[in-house]
Each structure stands twice: as C-alpha cells, then as structure tokens.
Amino acid sequence: MKKLLIALVALIPSLAIAAGGGYSHPLEKAKIDLEDKASLQRGAALFTNYCLGCHQMQFHRYNRSAQDLGIPEELVKENLIFGDQKVGEQMTNAMPAKESAKWFGKQPPDLTLIARLRSPDWIYTYLKSFYIDESKTFGVNNAVFKDVGMPHVLEPLQGTQTAEFVYTEVHGEKTLSGIKLTQKTEGSMTPEEFDQAMHDLVNFLEYVGEPSKLESHKIGTWVLVFLAVFFVFIYLLKKEYWRDVH
Known part of the structure; x- marks a missing residue:
C-alpha cells in the first residue's frame, strides 16, 4: 500500500500536465465582458481577419453580430466579409474539408461553440502560448495544446517565443512540471496590446457561443x-x- 501511494504521488505532476494538454500552471483569466461592445467589435474584426480563413462559424450569421454589436451592415460588408457572401449568411469559408485535413492533419474545427467547449480561460491561454519548435511542420508548438497542428497565425502581432521546459525530480525521476515562455522577437503589438487583443477575440468567441446570454440574464x-x-x-x-x- 505504501509503494502504491508513493507511485501515485510521483504521477501527480504528469497527470496535471495531461489534464491541461501540457500546461501545468493555472490558466490565465480572460476578461469576459459581454456588455463591452467595443471589445466585441474588435474581437469580430480579429476573428474574420486571422481565424475565418481556416475556422468557420457555420452556426452564426454576420447580421446577428451586426445587430447585437451595433455594427452597421455596410461596415460589416466592407470590413468583415471578404468574399461574395451576403450579410444574412453564416460565417463560413471556402476551404475544402478533405484538403484541409491533409494540410493540417485534421480538419480545422468550427469555432461557433468553442468557448463553451473549452472555456474562455483555456482559449485565452492557448492563444498566447505558441513557441518555436522547428521539429513541427509549421515550426511552432503550444504549451497548452501539445503537438497542435495549427500554425501561429497571430505571430505578426505577438512575435515569437521560446520555451524552457521545467522539470521536477520526484523520488529520483524527472517529470515535466511546467513550460516557461520567453519573448524572442517582437510583433507589431506590444505584449500589453496583444493581451488586450486576445481578450477581445476570446470575448467575441464567448458571445458567439451563446448570443442570447445577456438578454437571458x-x-x-x-x-x-x-x-x-x-x-x-x-x-x-x-x-x-x-x-x-x-
């Protein structure tokens, strides 16, 4: 019994990492404020410019965002729609499913309900946790989602990061207990600006997951x-x- 307890204690760090997808530290808090329409508008712009090329929101329509976020439909057409779609259509892209599965190893998931599935804190931490890993196809890995098949599309904004793996020795065995990320090259945004941008993007994803939430409350x-x-x-x-x- 004593040996079993020792073995379980030794496994705790690795279990924590597995539960978080490789990230042993507490998830960072996303500033969710569905009443902040300016934040939601900025988040919508970030999503359509950086995410919609691969990730669809086929259960959400452009005009729903326009109505709820106070965006005139003309501005939606000019700034949020980049194809021949209509304002009343769902937020989809033209990426073929079979080909995308070959390119990324898996078809990029629809993000309509991602905030309800993963939680805003998880998404916020994930978006900030890409680091250089030359062994991967796209040259990056993620501290929250190990071996992710997604390129770091926000790298122009954030810059690049390197990872230092922190190990803890338990009963003579080294176990990965954390990943320390360090800024290597700068992006077009300062760290503070990038943090705010990710708050805005996650805020928008939280809104899309349940557009009627404020009204329901x-x-x-x-x-x-x-x-x-x-x-x-x-x-x-x-x-x-x-x-x-x-």
Missing part, C-alpha cells in the same frame, strides 16, 4: 423580481384564507 432578473413580488401577494392571500383556522 436580463429576462432572468425580471423573472426573479416578479416572483419576489408575487410571493408577497401569495403569502398575504394564504394568511387571508387561513385566518379563521388559526
């Missing part, structure tokens, strides 16, 4: 107010009915 608030008022009347009615009994 507002309706929920009014329902709770109604129930509270209704409860008072029900209580008074109950007292009136049972007055003679008591």
